[in-house]
Amino acid sequence: MDDLFPDTTSAPDQLKRHRLSTRIWHWINVIAVTVMAMSGLMIFNAHPRLYWGRFGANPDHAWLELPEFPGWMTIPSTYSLADARLWHLAFAWVLALGLLFYLLRSLFNGHLKRDLHITCAEWSPSHLWQDIKDHARLKFPTGAAAARYNVLQKLAYCGVLFVLLPLIIFTGLAMSPALDAGLPLADLFGGRQSARSLHFIAMCGLVLFVLVHLVMVVLAGPVNEVRSMITGWYRLPKENEVKDDA
Amino acid sequence: MRDSLSRRRLLSAGAIGAGGLLLAGCDRLSKPGPFRSLLESAEGAHFHSQRLIIGDALAQEFSVADMSPNFRANGNRDANGNAAWLSHSARQFADWQLRVDGLVLRPLDLSLEALKAMPQRAQITRHDCVEGWSAIGKWRGPQLGAVLKSAGLLPSARYIVFHCADSTGTSPYYESLDLIEAHHPQTILAWEMNGAALPIAHGAPIRLRAERQLGYKHAKYVMRIEARASLAGLYGGKGGYWEDARGYQWWAGI
Structure with missing residues (x-):
């Protein structure tokens, strides 16, 4: 089931786009990232100030101070630092182990090399610029070109896989006083309070990714996109179809 | 469409x-x-x-230049509700004594002078509150391990409980460590903070420093240290005031 990509036995306008490992990881992350973000906002509410450096508390200068996040954005919905930590620290295992297994699986099944590897041609400024213009005009690839990720898509996915998720996991670990004893994690990020700030910034990056991702799914045809992430089957958009859709 | x-x-x-x-x-x-x-x-x-990864590694220690200019006091700022502590406080803890009992061979009553006469450890460490803030300060006092050694732990002892003078409502503050954290070299009974006698707001006369744990483990106003086989049957049974009252994790390493 995993290695039917692209499927040659199906009708030519359909193909198996997402492997089972990608689909499972995607939906696990829908839950894990949502729980992590919402419980994280509740933890932030316990001390809604961010600092830079090794220490930082109320008498010290905060580079960011926010009002508390409202209940509809947090887990739980009413103030409980203890329950938020219960959710956050349990789902942290799901997020971190999920990423680890997915990266290993994607390394060995060729997903990284085949689908996410950004080629030299794609790195060229003219190619990047063309892709940016296409996105700005909401001009999406059709036919066979739609089977592959475009370069902005690859950049976004690689940014999440190799930058934002590892950053949020390791800055999270850096805030643990026990782990800090064995591993120089906090100083790796410029101190524990810097790690806490970077943890928050990485969360903002992930939320931004999810929002853009959802907009792109809606623009590209939500039924086809969501179905492909459930069953794996993706219907290649025809020449005139995307225009009608948009 | x-x-x-x-x-x-x-x-x-x-x-x-x-x-x-x-x-x-x-x-x-x-x-x-x-x-x-x-x-x-x-x-x-x-x-x-975490235990597997860190073993008995020391928490990071800092230089004087890294210290917080103003170390935030948190939790209870005094133990005025406790008559015994209040009278000791009025006399600058001159005849205050730390009780060490429970599953020990030799129950002890240690004066502040006796604690100061033991070998001392000084450390500049980071205090991490469960809420997210951190402050760096300098602490000095005898190692808890040395105190436990002079009392002689019985083989059945598994936990060290810190009974405190402060309370919230009618619930007294208490905390507990297992024997590994209790014997960790940086686990000290601090009577000095930032080069001066431990201030009232920070837990005078002594507070626990357990440097690989979050702030709520660092019991202030410690009056009695008890060695126990189990945490069951003590207050809410979860090993600490915040663990009982709010459901904070007993393992405060993250």
Whole structure:
């Protein structure tokens, strides 16, 4: 089931786009990232100030101070630092182990090399610029070109896989006083309070990714996109179809 | 396209509905039950994996230049509700004594002078509150391990409990460590902070420093140290005031 990509036995306008490992990881992350973000906002509410450096508390200068996040954005919905930590620290295992297994699986099944590897041609400024213009005009690839990720898509996915998720996991670990004893994690990020700030910034990056991702799914045809992430089957958009859709 | 549009509406309606269910569901799942137990089991995973990774490694120590200019006092700022502590405080803890008892060979009563006469450890460490803030300060006092050694732990002892003079409402503050954290070289009974006698707001006459743990483990106003075989049967049974009152994890390493 995993290695039917692209499927040659199906009708030519359909193909198996997402492997089972990608689909499972995607939906696990829908839950894990949502729980992590919402419980994280509740933890932030316990001390809604961010600092830079090794220490930082109320008498010290905060580079960011926010009002508390409202209940509809947090887990739980009413103030409980203890329950938020219960959710956050349990789902942290799901997020971190999920990423680890997915990266290993994607390394060995060729997903990284085949689908996410950004080629030299794609790195060229003219190619990047063309892709940016296409996105700005909401001009999406059709036919066979739609089977592959475009370069902005690859950049976004690689940014999440190799930058934002590892950053949020390791800055999270850096805030643990026990782990800090064995591993120089906090100083790796410029101190524990810097790690806490970077943890928050990485969360903002992930939320931004999810929002853009959802907009792109809606623009590209939500039924086809969501179905492909459930069953794996993706219907290649025809020449005139995307225009009608948009 | 009409078909696709109505399906699109259905999808977005579903997403909004799912969002509402998610919020209500998460609150419901937080209540005692199998799911909460599953969430709570992560604490054991943290405890065992962190111990495996860090062994007996020391918490990071800092230089004087790294110290917080103003170390925030947190939790109870005095133990005025406790008559014994209040009278000791009025006499600058001159005849105050730390009781060491429970599962020990030789119960002890140690004066502040006796604690100061023991070999001392000084350390500049970072205090990490469960709320997220950190402050760096300098602490000095005898190692808890040395105090326990002079009392002589019985083989049945598994936990060291710190009984404090401060309380919230009618609930006295207390905390506990297992024997590994209790014997860690940086676990000290600090009577000095930033080069001066430990201030009242920070837990005079002594507070526990357990440098690989979050702030709520660092019991202030410690009056009595008790060696126990189990945490069951003591107050709420979870090994600490915040653990009983709010459900904070007993393993405060993350």
